[in-house]
Amino acid sequence: MELWHAWACPYCMRVRAALAEKGIPYRSREIDLASKPPxxxxxxxxxxxxxxxxxxxxxxxxxxxxxxxxRxxxxxxxxxxxxxxxxxxxxYERVDALFAPHLPKIARGTPEERVQALAATRQTMAELDAEISDxxxxxGELSVADLALASFMARLPPDWRPTQLGFERLARWERAVMRRPTVREQMGPSLAMVG
Ligand SMILES: N[C@@H](CCC(=O)N[C@@H](CS)C(=O)NCC(=O)O)C(=O)O
Structure with a gap:
């Protein structure tokens, strides 16, 4: 089995984390999005x-x-x-709908787009923080929805993570997910820094 992926792509991160959670061996075909192989x-x-x-x-x-x-x-x-x-x-689909429109603007938008996207993301995190369970x-149990959310969190600037923004329940969720080496290792050094 082969996985074609890009290291920093949040959609790839969640798939790599699922493969690691399940202990499935595969051949990594990591690509550079700027130069796609034929x-x-x-x-x-x-x-x-x-x-x-x-x-x-x-x-x-x-x-x-x-x-x-x-399956x-x-x-x-x-x-x-x-x-x-x-x-x-x-x-899972809700997490995608909430974060996917904003992440590219945070990464590559104009300064104005970035400010707007960060504000929208902060608002979304406040909503999740209010409703997340104990x-x-x-x-309740780890699911692909957690992997999706973690992959987006991993793409946020370090000072825009739940802990830094003071979202206590979301920060607790983040710690619970990141405690898993399978997730931590696949979602890059920035998420791994969460305490
Ligand atoms: N909805 C897709 C989105 C996948 C996606 O947007 N991947 C990006 C990288 S993060 C990509 O390959 N974009 C093509 C490109 O940059 O040319 C999924 O869930 O897999």
Whole structure:
């Protein structure tokens, strides 16, 4: 099995973390997004990563890959039976909808766009902080929704992380997720610095 990915891509981070959680061996095909190899374009003409090649199956996109992995390797579950697949999917898609529009602007936007995107992200974190449970993870047990949220947190500037912004419940969630070496190792040095 091969995973085509870029190290700093949040969609790739969550897939790598899922592979590590499940202990699935794979060949890493790390790419530079600025210079995409023709072999990748052969698998996905849009050139986006992550792409998983599992035998005859070519699976494109983080959610499709996570679902594929969880079908083939159910344990440990990342779509836990409680609260159930639909609730996990809903939380995963919500996390994407909340953060995905802002992250590229924080990374590459004009100074004005960056300020707006950071303000929107802060607002989103305040919402999550108010509703997050005491259980540790978003839905009680670790799920792909936690991996998605962690991958976006990993892309925030260090002084914009939940701990630094004083979001106590979200900071506790972040510590619970980052305690897992599987996640910490796949989501880069900035997230690994969380205490
Ligand atoms: N919805 C997709 C998004 C994947 C995505 O946007 N990947 C980015 C890297 S973070 C990419 O490959 N972009 C293509 C490019 O930069 O040309 C997923 O969940 O996998």
């Amino acid at each position: 072999d990748l374009l052969g698998l996905n003409p849009k050139g986006a990563v992550p792409v998983l090649v599992d035998g005859e199956d070519v699976v494109v996109g983080s959610l499709a890959i996570l679902e594929h992995l969880c 083939r390797w159910p344990y440990p579950p990342l779509f836990p039976a409680r609260p159930g697949r639909e609730a996990v999917l809903k939380a 259980a540790g993870f978003l839905l």
